[in-house]
Amino acid sequence: MTQTITLRVNGKEHTVEVPVQRLLIDCLRYDLGLTGTKEGCSVGVCGACTVLMDGQMISSCLTLAVLADGRELRTVEGLAQPDGTLSPVQQAFIDYGGFQCGICTPGMVTAATALLEANPRPTEDDIKEWMMGNLCRCTGYYKIIASIQGAAARLRGEETP
């Protein structure tokens, strides 16, 4: 059984026909070619596949593509400006060394973007609670926290890159 669905991804509308059992992450990566979103654990634990649906972060590996029909999605490809200028969160991850191998990074910056939209002034504990579901196997957590704090300060205009 297939179904035709319309996804609005990073402001652009896509209409695709998918088998009903297709996962959102596979639809993004293979049907739409948006390979920035990564698959790690496949069971909703590691956070590599984090995308925003109607502004809320979700695991795209646990979401059926048909469930996203008509919804608004944001992926890591939608964070930078159209001219390629990185978002404050992305730039801070570079400036503060918030990644090493990079496999967790799309999920990390997407989750951190959602955090700073919900809470522009997070404490370190707020950051830890929010980011708990995003795992980094290079043990880079302290620099990730520093990156998010740096991005938050820049977004508030308290610090310039």
Next chain:
Amino acid sequence: MNPFAYHTPETQEEVLTLLHEHGDEAKLMAGGTALVIMMKQRLVMPETLISLHRLRGLDAVRQVNGDLHLGALLTHRAAETSSLVRTRLPVLAETYRHVATVRIRNVATVGGALAHADPNQDPPVTLLALDARVQLTSVDGSREVPLTDFFTDYYETVLRPDELLTAIRVPIPLPHTGSAYVKFLPRTADDYATVGVAATVRLDPATGTCQDCRIALGSVGSTPLRALQAEGVVRGQRLTPELLREAGAVAQQQTDPISDTRGSAEYKRAMAGVFVRRALEQAWRHAQAGS
């Protein structure tokens, strides 16, 4: 994942009619965080999948007389941040807040979690200690079941194949009641617990003795369970270290844990006693503080 027939009903009547037609061959999907994993692993292979994401009106929190009613499609995150839940049932808001991660709580629903009936979950434990009931609805009508009678075995409940869990009803605790949920997490904060314990204690403000008490445990049996005998030990008594120890010792006798990566059966049973003590003491202190 195996293919299935897919339905997206928009009204409760449509859901109930579909369930009536398809019965055991159909699965309901609310948030899907547990079901999709089981479908990926082919532990569950429904012929028909009924997604509830277009169904409206089942995600509200309302105060009805002395109860708080949680719509079954309320997400964990919405329950955790609801001002009604936080003020009337703070222990429940805190329990939801400590389930998995924000990303899962954004999607997983309070009703879906109960229907899933995994004995390692946190909310059923607190809901048992709060004496919650669930409303189950089918084309034949509606019935209310105390949560103590709802779970029957691992992933098994009294829900009939044609029934939809529509609401959780939780009595708002009387004055001079304190409650607590504590869990033991030896690995990571988003892991399943080795044991989770919830307790509620209502005190006689004149004498300081316990008028009523409920204790529930998770992860130490095939269902979340009430420690009824331990509750009997506590009622009518004053708070002493000896009482807490005895309640813990009696409660752990009622557990039947299995050995796994979160501890051997013996260890889990011992920890159940320790955490019953801690939950009771915390609940008691909250009752004394008037919260």
